[in-house]
Amino acid sequence: MKAVIQRVLEASVTIDGEAVSKIEKGLLILIGIIEEDTQEDINWLTKKITNLRVFNDENGVMNKSLKDVDGEAILVSQFTLQASTKKGNRPSYIKAAKPDIAIPLYEEFISKFELEFGKKVGTGKFGTDMKVSLINDGPVTIIIDSKIKE
Incomplete structure (x- = not known):
């Protein structure tokens, strides 16, 4: 599981012209899931x-x-984080988990994050064309891969 974490002054997710999530000071977190990801x-x-x-x-x-x-926080599923650019110029998304695996893991991630964080978080909508807007504070952007814990 990969996460891109951005410290923001504000962030929002819009779907079909409607804001579905909006935060002020906090983190915008993009999550990329692969089939090998687990509860751990x-x-x-x-x-x-x-x-x-x-x-x-x-x-x-x-x-x-x-x-x-x-x-505050917004969690957005983003399969493109699992892109491979090794061959050619078109990214391959073969490592990204299919929806039947990714959706339950994404939903569990949201639940666990809220439990760990102690309050509700904003989200996007899995598999939907979203417009994500943010003002990165710093800028501070950190990438974490749960498969690389060193």
């Missing part, structure tokens, strides 16, 4: 993200987590 990946990644110290403390040092700053 979800547990590890949700704990890692909710405790990731990417917000500034009173000294301007990134020393506070999403929980510490009482921030």
Whole structure:
């Protein structure tokens, strides 16, 4: 499972012209799922993200987590994070999990994240053409792969 985490001043997800999620200070998290992902990946990644110290403390040092700053979050499924660009110029998405596997894992990720975080989060809609808007704060963008825990 891959996650792209962006610290934002604001972010939103719009589907067919309607805003379905909107946050202020917090994290926009894009999630890419592969067929080999399991509950263990979800547990590890949700704990890692909710405790990731990417917000500034009173000294301007990134020393506070999403929980510490009482921030907000949006979780968006994005199969293109699993793209392979090894051959040719057209990305291959063969590693991305099919919907019958990815949807339950994405939904479980949302539930586990809310449990770990302690409050509701915004989401996109799986398999839908979404418009994601954000103001990246910093900019701070971090990529985490649950298969690489070193």
